[in-house]
Amino acid sequence: MTDGANERDGRNEPGDGLASLREVDDAVVYQPAEDSGLLAEAALAEAHGHVLEVGTGSGWVADRVATERGLEVVGSDLNPHAARQARERGVEAVVADLLAPFRADAFDAVCFNPPYLPTDPDNEWNDWMEHALSGGESGRELIEPFLADVDRVLAPGGVVLLLVSSLTGYDEVLDSVEAAGFDHEAVVEESFPFETLTVLALRRA
Incomplete structure (x- = not known):
């Protein structure tokens, strides 16, 4: 193959295509941060059986648990x-919108670090990183439908591990948790200059 052909298909070496994909992915995929570390800590302590991580991003938390x-x-x-x-x-x-494709009673533990930044509609930026970060105006745009459906996929005796930021309204999240029929316990918490992050363990009331 000529050098010109290599240039046209975007590869100079056999592995460069995958390398280029990884570079693109790193720009549009949420990478591990402090919140990821807290969710991993909670999951390593609390998860059991068959585990689902919703919004897995790079897969860092899921890989650690596995x-x-x-x-x-x-x-x-x-x-x-x-x-x-x-x-x-x-x-x-798998590519999935929250819990939509999963069958009833499928998982013993469900972990979720939701997009939680409150974002004014005029400031939405409409790309994959927005989907990873923005929780809508309240910060709870994905938390509420998640809580409304997670009981369906949770096996008896299962646990939900939900990361909550103080930016989203902690008490409002707890109200939604209780309305969904769960007891809650804070299992990991850490404060930062602009927010407090808490991982809640939710179990059927």
Whole structure:
């Protein structure tokens, strides 16, 4: 193959195509941060059985739970770039809108670090990173439908691990948790200059 042909198909070496995909993915996939670390800490302590991580992003949390606890973990994300990056990490990952494709009583633990930044509609930026970060005007735009449906996929004796930011209105989230029929316990919490992050363990009341 000539050098000109290499330039046209965007590859100079056999592995460069995948490398280019990873560079694109890193720009549009949420990468591990402080909130990811807190969710991983809670999941390593509380998760059991068959585990689902909703909004898996790069798959970092799911991979830690699978490798350090030896659990069967599935990741889901609306972002196809995220699902691909998670699969490259070794996580079974599917493209999904929250819990839509999963059957009843399928998981013993469901983990979710939701997009939670309150965002004025005039400041939405309409790309994959917005989907990973923006929780709508209240910050709870995805938390509420998640809570309304998660009981369906949760097996008896299961636990939901939900990361909550003080930016979203902690008490309002607790009201939604209780309205969905769950008891709640804060299992990990850390304060930062502009917010407090808490991972709640939710169990059927």
